[in-house]
Amino acid sequence: MGAPKQRWTSEEEAALRTGVAKHGVGNWRTILNDPELSSILCSRSNVDLKDKWRNMNVTVTASSSRDKARTAVKKTRAAPKNNDHSAAISTVISDAHDEIVDAKPIASASSEAWNTSNSKKSHSRLDNIIMEAIKNLNEPTGSHRTTIASYIEEQYWPPSDFDHLLSAKLKDLATSGKLIKVNRKYRIAPSSPRLEGRSPKMLLLEDVQKEPLKVGSDANKSLTRSQVDAELARMATMTPEAAAAAAARAVVEAEAIMAEAEAAAREAEVAEAEAQAAQAFAEAALLTLKNRNAAKV
DNA sequence: TTAGGGTTACAG
DNA sequence: CTGTAACCCTAA
16 A cells, blocks of 8 residues: 555545535546535546546455455446345444444445344444435535435445435434434534524525625534535636526426425425425525626626 | 556555 | 555547
């Protein structure tokens, strides 16, 4: 293992994973352009990102075959049903602990390993993975379920029924209070209770429309406040084209949430409210965009 | 600009 | 000396 010239820090690696999870593999310039990641990856070029990602994948796949029994797993999404060679798997997942920060991913999994039915401990392995994913994604406004799924799919190889498991686990974590869900986004629950029922996007909307901010104290760094700041900074540096794209994405997001609300008839009560809020935000974002463009021209 | 091959620098 | 990770070069 070399420790050569400008070694990658764990923060940079986490940022790279985040960028890949958010923008996909290969869009290195997009990842570098991400405002959340550019501060960390400012000293890296797109080629550096590509090379680092290659090295990480090489090392992960190489280290996954440490034990004698090689589970000839392939990265295809159509995961073939792992027949019962549970010995190799159990050795891999035997050391499931609560360490989240800077954990080297274990790049092997089977359906049984992800299932929590036989887990006697209250904290399942999937819980830790979810928490790690959200933490490493480090999105101030929270992470979508799809983003979390992308991250986990990149880091691990979930079984084909992983999406269902993830949805159930996210719901459990949200109801148990370990995660906060706002507008279909999940973020790690803070230790102190804070306002609920209002999404940070709606707060952002108010701040955009009414200029004066109602910040009580600067010392009290409200997390909602930082979320709003992040969104505002993003909008401020946006070109009109980028802002239009953001507004368009908001519209698409609202439509997707509406579709999900219709699909999930069980939790229609909550989902519909979120969907309406998201749609209201999308419409208002478009109006804000128009105002911005009109003011500039 | 990205993917891939090749080269250099460092640790064991 | 060998393996690995960052760096470099070039074709598409």
